[in-house]
Amino acid sequence: MSSATDRLSTVTGRLDQSLQPLADGFNRLVGDYVGELNGLQFALVFGSLAAVLTAPFWGTFGLVRAMTVAAIWAIFAMSWDIQSGYTGYISFGHSVLSGAAAYTTAMLVHNVDPELSMAITIPVSILAALVVGLLIALPSLRLSGPYFSLITFVAVLIFYRLIPSFSAYTGGETGIQSVEVFTYDPIARYYYMIVPMLVIAVVLTVIARSNIGLILVSIRENEAAVNAAGIDATKFKIFSFALSSIPMGIGGVLLVHFTGGVDPTTFIVVDRSIEMIAMAVLGGMSSILGPLGGAFFLIVLRDYILTDLAGLSSPARWTIFWGLVLAVLVFVREGLFRKLWHTLERYGGGQP
Amino acid sequence: MISQLLSILVLGAMISAVYALIAIGFTMIFGVGGVLNLAHGALIMIGAFAYLGLTSSAGALSLPPVVGFVLAVAITAGASYVLYAGLVTYIEDNIVITFLATVVVALLLTELIIIQFGAEPSQLIPVVPGSIYLEAVGTRIRYVELVAFIVSWIAIGLLWYYVTKTDEGRSILATSMSTRGAELTGVDLGTVKSRTWLIAGAFAGIAGVFIGTLQSTTPEMWLNPLALAFIIVVIGGIGSIKGSVVAAYLIGYLETASIEILGPSFQGVLSLIVLAAVLLVLPHGLYGRELVHE
Numbered sequence: 001m002s003s004a005t006d007r008l009s010t011v012t013g014r015l016d017q018s019l020q021p022l023a024d025g026f027n028r029l030v031g032d033y034v035g036e037l038n039g040l041q042f043a044l045v046f047g048s049l050a051a052v053l054t055a056p057f058w059g060t061f062g063l064v065r066a067m068t069v070a071a072i073w074a075i076f077a078m079s080w081d082i083q084s085g086y087t088g089y090i091s092f093g094h095s096v097l098s099g100a101a102a103y104t105t106a107m108l109v110h111n112v113d114p115e116l117s118m119a120i121t122i123p124v125s126i127l128a129a130l131v132v133g134l135l136i137a138l139p140s141l142r143l144s145g146p147y148f149s150l151i152t153f154v155a156v157l158i159f160y161r162l163i164p165s166f167s168a169y170t171g172g173e174t175g176i177q178s179v180e181v182f183t184y185d186p187i188a189r190y191y192y193m194i195v196p197m198l199v200i201a202v203v204l205t206v207i208a209r210s211n212i213g214l215i216l217v218s219i220r221e222n223e224a225a226v227n228a229a230g231i232d233a234t235k236f237k238i239f240s241f242a243l244s245s246i247p248m249g250i251g252g253v254l255l256v257h258f259t260g261g262v263d264p265t266t267f268i269v270v271d272r273s274i275e276m277i278a279m280a281v282l283g284g285m286s287s288i289l290g291p292l293g294g295a296f297f298l299i300v301l302r303d304y305i306l307t308d309l310a311g312l313s314s315p316a317r318w319t320i321f322w323g324l325v326l327a328v329l330v331f332v333r334e335g336l337f338r339k340l341w342h343t344l345e346r347y348g349g350g351q352p
Numbered sequence: 353m354i355s356q357l358l359s360i361l362v363l364g365a366m367i368s369a370v371y372a373l374i375a376i377g378f379t380m381i382f383g384v385g386g387v388l389n390l391a392h393g394a395l396i397m398i399g400a401f402a403y404l405g406l407t408s409s410a411g412a413l414s415l416p417p418v419v420g421f422v423l424a425v426a427i428t429a430g431a432s433y434v435l436y437a438g439l440v441t442y443i444e445d446n447i448v449i450t451f452l453a454t455v456v457v458a459l460l461l462t463e464l465i466i467i468q469f470g471a472e473p474s475q476l477i478p479v480v481p482g483s484i485y486l487e488a489v490g491t492r493i494r495y496v497e498l499v500a501f502i503v504s505w506i507a508i509g510l511l512w513y514y515v516t517k518t519d520e521g522r523s524i525l526a527t528s529m530s531t532r533g534a535e536l537t538g539v540d541l542g543t544v545k546s547r548t549w550l551i552a553g554a555f556a557g558i559a560g561v562f563i564g565t566l567q568s569t570t571p572e573m574w575l576n577p578l579a580l581a582f583i584i585v586v587i588g589g590i591g592s593i594k595g596s597v598v599a600a601y602l603i604g605y606l607e608t609a610s611i612e613i614l615g616p617s618f619q620g621v622l623s624l625i626v627l628a629a630v631l632l633v634l635p636h637g638l639y640g641r642e643l644v645h646e
Contacts, residue, residue: 157579316463329443329452
C-alpha cells in the first residue's frame with residue numbers, strides 16, 4: 001500500500017470504526033443472506049438508499065424524471081446480470097423480454113378491451129415475458145459461448161421483423177400509444193418505479209448470494225466441473241433465464257405504463273439490449289447492485305446532466321454515453337461500482 | 353414462372369457474392385483470433401460513407417467513382433487495422449469484453465456518422481452507371497450489380513489463391529486451425545492477425561460500397577450486414593471460408609426468392625428459419641469444426 005493510501009486510511013479507518021457498530025448490527029441481522037459490510041460500505045449502501053428514497057424532496061423535476069427512468073433501467077440491468085453476468089452466457093436478447101411484456105399489455109388494451117384492468121394485464125404480461133424467455137432459452141442454451149450470444153442477437157431481429165408483419169395487431173413502426181399511464185403526478189410516479197426496483201434488487205441479491213448464485217458463477221467459471229459434480233448445468237442455465245425473465249417482465253410493464261405506449265424503437269431494437277448490458281458492465285457485472293448503480297449513473301448522466309444541464313444534442317449525448325462505456329470496458333473491466341466497493345473495503349480500517 | 357425463376361437465379365447470384373465477402377471477413381477474424389468482431393457491420397458502414405465523402409458531388413473532393421472506390425476500400429482496411437491494433441489487441445483475452453467493446457464501437461460510430469452526415473439516408477453514385485435489360489430473363493440489371501458480382505468473385509479468388517498457395521496466406525489458415533501449432537512452426541501471431549484484420553477490412557470496404565449503392569446508406573446500415581454475417585457464418589460454420597461462400601449463396605438465394613415470390617415484408621424471415629433449423633440439426637454449421645482454441 002502506498003503512503004498516500006496509508007495516510008488516507010487512518011482517517012477513513014476511524015470513520016469506518018465509528019460506523020462499524022451499525023454495520024455489525026446489519027451483518028448480524030441479514031449478513032448471512034446478502035453478505036457482510038464494513039462501516040464505509042454500510043454508509044454507501046444506506047446513504048444511497050436514503051438519497052434515492054428522498055429524491056423528490058431535494059431533486060429538481062428533471063433529475064427526478066431521470067431517476068424514474070433509471071429505476072426501470074436498473075431493473076433491466078439487474079435482470080440481465082442474474083442471467084448473463086452470473087452464468088457468463090451473454091444474452092443480447094433481453095430487450096425482447098421486456099418488449100414482450102410491454103407489447104402484451106399494449107396489445108391487450110388495444111385489441112381486446114380498452115377497459116381491461118391492470119390487475120389482469122400486469123400478471124399476463126409478466127407471464128408473457130416468462131414464456132418468451134423460455135422460448136428463447138430452450139433452443140439457444142443448447143449452444144455455448146459465442147453461438148449463444150449470436151442466437152440471442154438474432155432473436156431480437158426476429159421479433160423486430162415480426163412486428164411490422166403483424167401491424168394490424170402491433171401497430172407496426174409507430175406502435176400502440178393508447179396505454180394508460182400509472183399517474184401524471186411525478187412524485188407518485190417516481191415511487192411507483194422505485195419500490196419495485198428496490199424489492200427486485202433485494203430479491204436478486206439474496207438469490208445471487210445463495211447456493212443458486214454460487215452454481216451460476218461456477219457455470220461461468222467451469223461448466224464441465226459443475227456437470228461433474230452431479231449438478232445439471234443446463235437446468236440451472238434455463239432457470240437463470242427464467243429467473244431473469246420475470247423481473248424483465250415487471251420492468252417492461254413499468255416502462256409501458258410510464259411512456260403510455262409501445263413501439264419497436266423504444267422497446268425491441270438491439271440497441272436497448274446493449275444499453276442494459278452497458279449499464280451492467282459499467283457498474284460491474286455479476287454483482288446485482290453494480291448494474292443498479294450503473295443504470296442510475298448512465299441515465300442520470302445522459303438524461304439529466306447532458307440534456308438538462310449541458311443542453312447537448314441527441315447524437316452528442318449518445319457519443320459521450322458510448323465513449324464512456326467503451327472507456328470503462330477497456331480500462332476498468334471490473335466495473336466502476338465494484339471498484340468503488342473494493343476501495344471502500346481497503347480504506348475501511350476494521351477488517352484485515 | 354420460368355422468367356421469374358431465371359431472374360431469381362441472376363439477381364440472387366449478384367447479391368450473394370457481396371454477402372459472401374461480408375461473411376468471409378467476419379469468419380476469418382473469428383478463425384484466427386477467436387474474436388467475434390461485432391464492429392464488422394460498422395466497417396462496412398465506414399466503406400460506404402468513405403465512398404460517399406470522397407465521390408459525392410456535394411463534397412469537397414468529388415473524385416471519380418473508381419478512384420473513390422479504391423480509396424474507400426483502403427480506408428476501410430486501415431480502419432479495420434486501427435480497430436485491431438488500437439483496441440482489440442488489448443482486450444482480446446476476454447471474449448465477453450471484446451464483443452461488448454466492438455458492438456459499442458459500432459454504436460459510437462453510428463452517432464459520429466449522424467453528427468457528420470446526418471441521420472437521413474444518402475445516395476451513393478454507382479461505380480459504373482447505367483443498366484441493361486436482359487431480354488431472355490425479363491429483368492433489368494444495373495451495371496453496378498454486375499460489377500459487384502465480378503469484383504467480389506475476383507476478391508474471393510485472390511483470397512483463395514493467397515491462403516492456399518502462398519506461405520503468408522497459409523500461415524493465416526494454419527493459425528485458424530491451431531494457434532499453438534502455427535506458433536510452433538514459426539508463425540508470428542501478431543503479424544498474422546494484423547494481416548487478417550487488413551484483409552477483412554478491405555473485404556468489408558468492397559462490400560460497403562456495393563451494399564451502400566444497392567441497398568441503403570444510413571447510419572443504421574451496420575446492423576443488417578452484421579446480422580447477415582452472423583446467419584451466414586453460423587450456417588456455414590464459424591471459421592470456414594468455404595462454408596461462408598456456400599451459406600452466402602444459400603441465404604442470398606433465399607432472400608431473393610422470398611422477395612420475388614412473397615414480397616419484401618418477408619425478407620429475412622426465411623433465412624432465420626433456416627438458421628434455426630441448421631442450428632438444431634448441425635450446431636457447428638455445414639463446414640464447422642469444434643472450436644479448438646488453446
